[in-house]
Amino acid sequence: MRRREVLFFFSGGLALTACNTPVSLPVYPDITFQHKSPLRLDVSRIEVVESAATGAVELPQRDIRASLPVSPLAAMSNWASDRLVAAGGPGVARVSIIENKFVETPLDLTTGVQGIFTTDQSERYEGLMTVKIEILGDPMRSGFVQARAASKRTVPEDYTLNQREQTLYDMVASMTRALDERLEQEMRANMMVFLI
Numbered sequence: 001m002r003r004r005e006v007l008f009f010f011s012g013g014l015a016l017t018a019c020n021t022p023v024s025l026p027v028y029p030d031i032t033f034q035h036k037s038p039l040r041l042d043v044s045r046i047e048v049v050e051s052a053a054t055g056a057v058e059l060p061q062r063d064i065r066a067s068l069p070v071s072p073l074a075a076m077s078n079w080a081s082d083r084l085v086a087a088g089g090p091g092v093a094r095v096s097i098i099e100n101k102f103v104e105t106p107l108d109l110t111t112g113v114q115g116i117f118t119t120d121q122s123e124r125y126e127g128l129m130t131v132k133i134e135i136l137g138d139p140m141r142s143g144f145v146q147a148r149a150a151s152k153r154t155v156p157e158d159y160t161l162n163q164r165e166q167t168l169y170d171m172v173a174s175m176t177r178a179l180d181e182r183l184e185q186e187m188r189a190n191m192m193v194f195l196i
Contacts, residue, residue: 041194041196042195044092052099094134107121125152133183143193
């Protein structure tokens with residue numbers, strides 16, 4: 001992550017001090033949906049897969065999926081476990097993450113003396129997730145629904161690493177909640193034949 005560097009030159013000696021204060025690492029809670037009523041499906045089992053291809057990231061963007069404090073796959077696996085129930089039937093409900101993009105874009109900072117006294121927004125985070133639920137293996141019926149969620153946030157240059165991670169966590173959580181609402185709407189509108 002970029003930071004402005006201001007060098008101060010002192011005449012005389014340079015004093016260095018060390019601090020042994022332990023760094024407190026945050027613990028992020030799982031994103032769950034246990035508080036919501038389950039959707040019972042006429043299928044034998046439910047599986048969650050990530051089939052999203054790694055898309056090209058254009059400079060100066062940087063792929064930050066590996067840096068997320070909670071992965072979209074883990075969040076959607078929790079969603080499927082909490083919201084979907086396999087209540088019996090010949091088919092399989094497959095929950096696929098078909099789009100999973102999280103990138104960081106550096107933003108222009110104020111330069112010169114004015115930059116020393118200005119706190120700019122230094123990075124923009126953008127997230128995009130698309131999830132598809134399809135019924136497979138049922139010889140008599142088939143169906144699918146799909147939903148997409150996107151989020152975009154900027155952070156100031158004086159944000160700590162913990163604050164940046166919290167921002168990313170909040171993005172994944174809000175996007176997963178949006179997917180939950182949209183997927184339920186789509187299932188009730190277009191997959192009622194499988195809901196029991």
